[in-house]
Amino acid sequence: MFARDVQRALANRRSRMSQRARLTVIGILATVIAFLSAAPALAHGFSSTVYVDVTAGDEGHVRTTLQLEYDLLVVSAADFEDDDPLFRTGTAAFDARDTDGQAAALNTHAKSVVGYVTERFSVTVDGKICTPTKVGDVTIGEQEGVPYAKLLLDWACPERGDEHEVRSKLFPDAEGYVTGTKTIVTYEIDGHTGSAALDADQPSFSTGQTWYERFWEFFRLGAEHLLTGIDHILFLLALIAGSRRLREIVLAATSFTLAHSVTFMLAALGLVDVPARVVEPVIALSIAVVAGWYLWRIWRCGDHATDLEAVGRGHFSLDRSGWTRLGVVFCFGLVHGLGFAGALGIDEAWSWTLLWSLLVFNVGIEVVQLTIIAVVFPLLIVLRHRAPKTGLWTTGAISAGVSVMGLIWFTQRVFGL
Numbered sequence: 001m002f003a004r005d006v007q008r009a010l011a012n013r014r015s016r017m018s019q020r021a022r023l024t025v026i027g028i029l030a031t032v033i034a035f036l037s038a039a040p041a042l043a044h045g046f047s048s049t050v051y052v053d054v055t056a057g058d059e060g061h062v063r064t065t066l067q068l069e070y071d072l073l074v075v076s077a078a079d080f081e082d083d084d085p086l087f088r089t090g091t092a093a094f095d096a097r098d099t100d101g102q103a104a105a106l107n108t109h110a111k112s113v114v115g116y117v118t119e120r121f122s123v124t125v126d127g128k129i130c131t132p133t134k135v136g137d138v139t140i141g142e143q144e145g146v147p148y149a150k151l152l153l154d155w156a157c158p159e160r161g162d163e164h165e166v167r168s169k170l171f172p173d174a175e176g177y178v179t180g181t182k183t184i185v186t187y188e189i190d191g192h193t194g195s196a197a198l199d200a201d202q203p204s205f206s207t208g209q210t211w212y213e214r215f216w217e218f219f220r221l222g223a224e225h226l227l228t229g230i231d232h233i234l235f236l237l238a239l240i241a242g243s244r245r246l247r248e249i250v251l252a253a254t255s256f257t258l259a260h261s262v263t264f265m266l267a268a269l270g271l272v273d274v275p276a277r278v279v280e281p282v283i284a285l286s287i288a289v290v291a292g293w294y295l296w297r298i299w300r301c302g303d304h305a306t307d308l309e310a311v312g313r314g315h316f317s318l319d320r321s322g323w324t325r326l327g328v329v330f331c332f333g334l335v336h337g338l339g340f341a342g343a344l345g346i347d348e349a350w351s352w353t354l355l356w357s358l359l360v361f362n363v364g365i366e367v368v369q370l371t372i373i374a375v376v377f378p379l380l381i382v383l384r385h386r387a388p389k390t391g392l393w394t395t396g397a398i399s400a401g402v403s404v405m406g407l408i409w410f411t412q413r414v415f416g417l
Contacts, residue, residue: 047180047228048072050170051143054123054187054207062123062130062155062164062189069171070094070102070140070147073113076175080119081112099140099147106138106149113138113151120169123155130155130164145276163208164189168198180228182221195357197221215360222364225340231409232336235287236369238402239329240377241395242294248322249377252329253369259333261362264340269358272338279338281413286332287406291399293325298396340365 048069057063074090077083086109093101106113114134123130135152142148157164168183183198189207196205197217205217226232239256243249266272340362384391 047182048171048178049143050168050181050183051148052121052166052168052183052185054164054166054185054189056189057154060157060160062157063135064121064123064153064155064166066117066121066151066153067141067143067148068117068151069143070106070149072171072177073116073149074105075177076171077109077112077116079175080116083109083112085109086112094147102147102149103138103140110134110138113149114153117151117170118153120172122167123157124165124167125157125159125163128158130157162191163206165204165206166196166198167204169200169203173200180224215357218357218360219364219367222361223368224364225361226365226368229339231283231287231406232339233372234402234405235283235290235332235336236372237376238287238291238294238399240373240380241398241402242290242297242325243377244322246377246381248325249373251322251326253373255326255330256333256336257366257369259330260337260340263334263337264362265337265355265358267338269355274338277413279335281410282332282335283339284406284409284413286335288403288410289406290325290329290332291403291406293328294399295396295403297321298392298399 050069051067053065055063055065071091071094074086074094078087078090086105089108090102090105093105114132118132123132132153132155135154139150140147141150166185166187168185170183171178171181173179173181180199185196185198185205187194187196187207192207194214195218196209196214197220198205199221202217202220205214236253239252240249243252263272267274380391380395383394
């Protein structure tokens with residue numbers, strides 16, 4: 001009688017454990033599915049970045065150099081000013097990749113372009129609005145592999161002041177063309193020099209802002225960039241799912257951090273320049289490769305996919321597979337750093353202020369990355385310990401989904417779909 005009660009209790013306990021394991025699996029898979037389903041809305045290319053340089057102009061004026069995504073500027077200005085000829089000629093030049101035609105379209109319809117920009121971008125001193133005047137013709141350049149329009153404006157302010165406020169509401173979500181527009185500002189005026197990041201939640205800044213206000217903006221920008229960059233998050237999930245021990249995910253994350261920090265700094269400082277048409281497909285491919293690596297281990301080793309091979313007595317205690325994977329992660333981390341740098345588009349000369357802003361942006365990225373690891377990896381460890389087979393299938397399912405998504409993005413980015 002007693003034996004039957006013990007067996008029944010054990011069976012109930014196993015059933016409860018199995019139920020908890022299933023719930024954990026469902027929760028993890030639901031998270032992955034949510035990320036994957038959100039991909040079209042969050043993937044790179046559905047947001048835009050405006051770049052602004054603020055300097056002192058002649059006769060006490062303020063000079064602003066704005067760089068705006070060309071095709072977005074055309075449709076937004078044409079819609080705002082009800083200028084259908086601008087839309088037709090501007091989009092035709094864009095489709096034909098005709099740089100001269102693009103510049104001609106904007107300069108022919110300069111009134112509409114300037115009207116749109118100055119309605120959403122302003123400079124004030126002591127609360128009084130400065131009056132803008134266009135300087136020269138609009139020219140066409142390139143940022144992250146797409147055409148950008150460069151517009152110079154001189155602002156005549158009603159009085160002199162020690163601080164200027166810059167406000168940007170360019171390309172708001174309400175227009176329906178992009179979401180989450182960022183305006184990256186570099187300035188050297190009023191005896192101050194530095195950088196600022198503006199968006200819908202933080203649309204303005206003062207040249208007299210404190211150092212911690214300025215750096216908080218870049219910390220937040222770094223955190224938001226990782227959270228809204230679904231490709232980077234999926235790469236991180238692939239690392240987590242394929243890591244067999246805590247030391248593996250720690251070393252992989254450290255390797256990834258070191259690698260992308262190096263290229264991030266070099267690219268943001270203008271020392272390395274790799275076109276986005278090369279960087280973005282490789283980032284997508286890295287997701288598929290890292291996720292597929294673990295799937296290959298499952299296919300080759302089956303239930304022993306999470307086992308370690310014979311290891312030496314080194315400090316890191318990694319087997320050959322672990323070291324190889326670490327090298328692959330480091331190489332791909334170098335490419336991801338170029339992708340992170342593209343979010344800022346800063347290529348000015350070296351300065352300690354700029355370097356500190358970039359470091360804070362990078363710290364924002366790392367905090368989010370470590371938070372995701374701290375939340376997800378312990379769940380997988382518990383699942384693997386209590387229900388090894390379920391844990392194997394769960395990590396395999398995550399890796400399969402991530403790998404497929406990476407291959408889809410790779411194909412889209414290579415062929416421009």
